[in-house]
Amino acid sequence: MQQSSRLAIYALIELASNPDSQISAAEIGAKYRVSAHHLAKVLMTLGRAGLVQSVRGVGGGYTFTGNAKRLNLDEIISLFQDTTTSCKLADPSEATDEEWVLFDVSNEINDIARSTYSSITIQTLLKQVERRQSAKSRAKENAPEAGDLPVT
Amino acid sequence: MSKNSEEKSPENVLRIRRATSDHLEQVVELDARITGKSKLDYWQDIFERYAARRIDQRFFLIAEGPEGGDAGIFGLIVGEVRGWEFGSEPCGWIFAISVDPDRRQQGIGEALFKAMCDEFRQVGIKKVRTMVRRQNTLHMSFFRGEGMMAGPFIQLEKKLIDG
DSSP states (O other), X not given: OOHHHHHHHHHXXXXXXXXXXXXXXXXXXXXXTOOHHHHHHHHHHHHHTTSEEEEOSTTOEEXXXXXXXXXBHHHHHTTTSOOSOSSOOSXXXXXXXXXXXXXXXXXXXXXXXXXXXXXXXXXXXXXXXHHHHHHHHHHHXXXXXXXOOOOO | OXXXXXXXXXXXXXXXXXXXXXXXXXXXXXXXXXXXXXXXXHHHHHXXXXXXXXXXXXXXXXXXXXXXXXXXXXXXXXXXXXXXXXXXXXXXXXXXXXXXXXXXXXXXXXXXHHHHHHHHHHTTOOOEEEOOOTTOHHHHHHHHHTTOOOOSOOOXXXXXXXX
């Protein structure tokens, strides 16, 4: 997955998890340690696709305008890169058996990747983030306090 | 199922319980509406194997409204505990889940999935698995939404006859 696609997914997760807030590219960039400039370009593409809306002025930023339950990762990634094939045959009529065999293997991997991306929505990612956060808090609650003596 | 479980759906209370032979006709009808094929023999066999035998490890659950089966079933799920095949520790396998197309997006599939996971947990099973056709985005998205991820096995196949 290319960096722009990754950044787009991070931005959409951030915006979809705060549907009532406007969040700036700088805020999202700071959280994911990327330049606001690069992120702004990504957000522009998402805006053209109708997935985010920018609000100008003081307190402005971006809001999520997509449907988190329906928007899947393949749709997002497709905005930034060609997901239809991972290996291209320059000229199929001239391709050797070896090139066809490698083409088939690459397509098999690409098919699995695409069906995985197509089945994961922004809502599913948000749920996974929540599960991860809950697991972390449970682990923290159960962790022994600093200075506790081990039970023997 | 040790006790009937009840889940709140947006519209009313959902009852999830074990299927009995009385549900056969409704199950066949629901499946035919979804798949476009009526498979009485197949479902009769499933009822015999999953609703009548070894029911401590086989679970055929149906979801219905508060008024019971008179209004028809809203959905079904079938699963069983399987172990040691392909070098796997015993785990729960879900191999059928269907929800009435007119009652989707109401949490029925999720309630069935959770009830099945509870059944597996009660018999000491720690992992649930299923298999989904790659192009079947409806089921893939549903199971993903329930927290399922790719497991440690990859299914392989080979054509035995050309064509």
